[in-house]
Amino acid sequence: MGSCLLSVAEQLFKDLQRTYTQTKQIPDDLLIALRFVFGPCALQALDLVEKHSVKCVTSPSGRTVFQVLGGSGRLYTCYSSCHYCPCPAFSFSVLRRTESLMCKHLLAACLSQAMGLCQQEQVSDQQMTHVLSGQTEANT
Amino acid sequence: MADILEVVFRRFASGPVTRDVRFPPDVESNTVVHGDRDCSRCLLFLAAVTAATDLGLKVVFFTQTPFESLQVSLRGSVPGLKLEALKNVKFVYAKTLEEFLEDVASLHELDSPPSLIIVDDLDRYLHRPIGGPLQDDLSPVAHVAALLHDTAAFLTQILHGRGENKGPCRFIVSFYPECDGGETHAADLLLSVLERYLQVRCTLGEVRGDGVTGRKEWRVYLSATRPLQDQWGIQAWQWCLVVRSSGAVEFRPLIDGEQEIPEEQNISREDVETDNKHLS
Numbered sequence: 001m002g003s004c005l006l007s008v009a010e011q012l013f014k015d016l017q018r019t020y021t022q023t024k025q026i027p028d029d030l031l032i033a034l035r036f037v038f039g040p041c042a043l044q045a046l047d048l049v050e051k052h053s054v055k056c057v058t059s060p061s062g063r064t065v066f067q068v069l070g071g072s073g074r075l076y077t078c079y080s081s082c083h084y085c086p087c088p089a090f091s092f093s094v095l096r097r098t099e100s101l102m103c104k105h106l107l108a109a110c111l112s113q114a115m116g117l118c119q120q121e122q123v124s125d126q127q128m129t130h131v132l133s134g135q136t137e138a139n140t
Numbered sequence: 141m142a143d144i145l146e147v148v149f150r151r152f153a154s155g156p157v158t159r160d161v162r163f164p165p166d167v168e169s170n171t172v173v174h175g176d177r178d179c180s181r182c183l184l185f186l187a188a189v190t191a192a193t194d195l196g197l198k199v200v201f202f203t204q205t206p207f208e209s210l211q212v213s214l215r216g217s218v219p220g221l222k223l224e225a226l227k228n229v230k231f232v233y234a235k236t237l238e239e240f241l242e243d244v245a246s247l248h249e250l251d252s253p254p255s256l257i258i259v260d261d262l263d264r265y266l267h268r269p270i271g272g273p274l275q276d277d278l279s280p281v282a283h284v285a286a287l288l289h290d291t292a293a294f295l296t297q298i299l300h301g302r303g304e305n306k307g308p309c310r311f312i313v314s315f316y317p318e319c320d321g322g323e324t325h326a327a328d329l330l331l332s333v334l335e336r337y338l339q340v341r342c343t344l345g346e347v348r349g350d351g352v353t354g355r356k357e358w359r360v361y362l363s364a365t366r367p368l369q370d371q372w373g374i375q376a377w378q379w380c381l382v383v384r385s386s387g388a389v390e391f392r393p394l395i396d397g398e399q400e401i402p403e404e405q406n407i408s409r410e411d412v413e414t415d416n417k418h419l420s
Binding site for chain 1: 238241242244246278283285287289297333336366
């Protein structure tokens with residue numbers, strides 16, 4: 001997946017952030033663009049955003065990470081500086097087949113951040129270590 | 141990390157270095173090292189020592205296997221080495237992938253964060269014993285690489301915020317995807333996943349070893365993991381790494397097409413003479 005498409009995606013998130021901040025709506029042309037760039041997972045991601053399934057977790061050290069509650073009830077930890085999700089779709093469609101930029105969980109995290117719709121949660125630094133290392137996913 | 145590798149190459153250069161290793165600003169310097177396992181381990185160790193002593197950086201070095209011996213001699217290669225500076229290198233002997241992930245994830249808790257994170261032999265953490273079958277699951281390698289990337293990005297912010305001129309935080313990972321015939325595809329796939337998160341590749345290939353003199357020679361290639369635009373010019377840098385029988389190390393930059401390695405007989409004679417001087 002080329003870096004050009006990634007640049008397009010980042011521009012889309014910026015446009016979404018600007019527009020949603022002003023109007024609290026996503027205009028049709030942006031929806032079409034999201035569907036064009038991300039395929040069917042765009043609507044699935046928007047569904048997760050609407051259900052407030054994305055949580056932004058922070059700790060006193062300043063470390064931040066996103067947790068997305070999937071449709072199955074499992075919690076997926078996504079990092080803020082790069083694209084990774086422990087879900088099977090990310091492993092298959094993004095890493096192995098390289099046919100998608102991101103899975104619905106990662107996209108939901110990006111959209112929620114752009115729209116300011118993340119739930120906020122504070123944890124201790126030790127709890128953050130567990131979240132980052134994936135131990136909280138294993139326990140859910 | 142590529143910038144620290146360049147410091148290593150210059151530090152141990154046998155002559156003047158006229159060409160800088162320079163990547164476009166959008167290429168992060170985090171580096172994957174692959175190729176000869178023993179040579180990689182030496183290179184990682186030299187990088188840790190150079191960062192700690194010459195640059196005064198804090199280094200965290202993850203490995204499963206303690207260093208009992210090295211092909212290189214630090215005393216022979218670094219005259220006047222200050223051993224107290226090596227206290228800046230912290231070795232972490234995580235045994236399992238879970239331990240390793242937790243150790244990396246906890247780096248944000250440190251009062252004094254490292255500027256360099258080194259991971260020796262990543263595939264051992266991915267439950268692959270030497271010579272064993274490759275794992276087909278891509279998620280663990282992506283998880284490790286993404287966690288390292290996110291950790292380095294966070295520590296970079298912290299280091300910049302403190303204004304101590306110790307940043308950015310970089311990481312370097314050695315990974316050995318060599319395998320038998322049918323597993324080539326799996327190895328390439330794992331490496332391609334790793335290179336999503338690390339944008340510079342350092343490849344080491346042994347050119348020759350001389351059983352008589354004990355001298356060994358490797359080619360070192362440094363390049364971006366994605367093609368650079370044509371206007372950037374240089375796509376890769378080549379160096380020749382020589383480890384003499386005394387354990388002394390030297391790097392020599394190679395210009396494209398240059399045949400840097402002299403004739404076999406000359407090497408032997410020259411090396412024996414040089415190495416005898418080192419030993420006397």
